[in-house]
Amino acid sequence: MIGAGGHAKVVIEAIWAMDGFEIVGVIDPKPENPELLGVPVLGGDEELPKLLIEGVTAAVVAIGANSTRQRIGHTLLAMGFTLPQIRHPSAFISPSATIAQGTVIMAMAIVGTLACVRDLAIINTGAIVEHDSEVGEAAHIAPGVVLAGRVRVGNRALVGAGTVVRPYIIIGNDAVVGAGSAVVANVLAASVVAGTPAKLLKRHNQAS
Helix, strand or coil, X not given: XXXXXXXXXXXXXHHHHCCCCCCCCEECCCCCCCEECCEEEEECHHHHHHHHHXXXXXXXXXXXXXXXXXXXXXXXXXXXXXXXXXXXXXXXEXXXXXXXXXXXECCCCEECCCCEECCCCEECCCCEECCCCEECCCCEECCCCEXXXXXXXXXXXXXXXXXXXXXXXXXXXXXXXXXXXEECCCECCCEEEECCCCEEEEECCCCC
């Protein structure tokens, strides 16, 4: 597992709740402690080729920062690692939903009919992604978010905790929606919005 911060702790417990996975160790160049919830921290990125040689081929990117998670995920794929899906057993995922590699779906989350969750996205605790919605690559749907039907969330976008997004809304790449917002209009790429209803606060530099 890559990352040793707060998000990584939640991911560890989600993995423990699943069948068929064993966590060999944590990769982090500057860990605060030699272990994380009892899982040993093996070292930095220099340990990754050694793990491949030893037969460890699956890696989970447990980093909350969207652009960093995307970059590291692509690096791991190029090295030859696979990126498994992490699905807490208490989450409900429609059989018609599409869930891509490297995704993390936390406890009590719901992914509805014909929804699509792209590579390395996070659907956090108790979030709801309703029917026909799409969550972009390395996006983060924070705890308690409700995406109503046919919402589109762009790559690397962050939808803050407790936000409600009405149907058919498009949230652009690299956008940030502040916690507790009500999104009733499209959100431009690389913008920051917040409030009820959500209003533009600023624009920021868009990732490549």
